[in-house]
Amino acid sequence: MMNEEALHQYFRQVCDDNDQDAYNELYKGLCSRLIHFSAAITGSWHLAEEIVSDVFIMLWRKRAQLAGVANPVVYLYVCTRNQSVNALRQQRRHQHMSLDHLDTEAFxxxxxxxxxxxxxxxxxxxxxxxxxxxxxxxxxxxxxxxxxxxxxxxxxxxxxxxxxxxxxxxxxxxxxxxxxxxxxxxxxxxxxxxx
Incomplete structure (x- = not known):
């Protein structure tokens, strides 16, 4: 697992320097973790992969606006959580996300x-x-x-x-x-x- 300092550095390089190599490294370092997290919420690996992909696309599109993010890892987890909950709402499978109904197999x-x-x-x-x-x-x-x-x-x-x-x-x-x-x-x- 990539250490927190390296992830922060890659995030800064993405935001400050438009560095695509750093973006790829950040993706490699967090993708699996975020997919597991999203799959635990959504109950779907396929949906989780789409959600994490969307989160990273959003990161690239808004990179200039995200330079002030203090903790990039938590920021990306929160984005993933929010996207996962929104996806569930759009599917109208759940009206309220409860931590008691997560798919723990995904973890x-x-x-x-x-x-x-x-x-x-x-x-x-x-x-x-x-x-x-x-x-x-x-x-x-x-x-x-x-x-x-x-x-x-x-x-x-x-x-x-x-x-x-x-x-x-x-x-x-x-x-x-x-x-x-x-x-x-x-x-x-x-x-x-x-x-």
Whole structure:
């Protein structure tokens, strides 16, 4: 996963220098994460891909106006969330988006991303423990621990307080640690849960 600093730098190069190579790198660095996020909201991979594509097209078209965006990653997550909710409304499948009805399968750990850190078997056990969490708790865990967003950023994205993010994350880490403790060493569990 591309680090936050590199993503910010690419965003600045897109906005300030009209740099298409930076735009491509930004897309590569965030595309998969945003598609997973959108698919969790919409329940459709195809729709999620279209939405993320639209978000990046909008980014390119409005790049000159976006130079003042303080946190580009959160900005693109919020755009993706808004586009996803709007797509659902247009389809009239849902009148109100609830975090309790997200498609949590769309957030599954990508084996190629995590393979360097943990074996496939351990990854499956962790994924099973994550999937057993309540939906909101699971979403918060994935946004913080897998996508690398800060508590404040997740709070802004989900329209909840950072204290709620902290409390939900603590619950998630405790439940996951309890669920996988018997199957892995304490050091391995700690390295994954608290990285």
């Amino acid at each position: 599954a750990i990508s084996p190629d991303t995590e393979q360097n850190m943990l074996s496939a078997e351990v990854t499956q056990k962790i994924e099973s423990a994550i999937r057993s969490l309540p939906t909101r708790c699971q979403l918060i865990f994935r946004l913080v621990k897998q996508d690398g967003l800060k508590y404040k950023e997740v709070g802004e994205l989900l329209q909840i307080s950072p204290k709620t993010v902290d409390a939900q994350l603590a619950i998630a880490v405790k439940k996951i640690a309890e669920a996988i403790r018997l199957d892995m060493t304490a050091d391995t569990a700690q390295s994954y849960l608290f990285r």
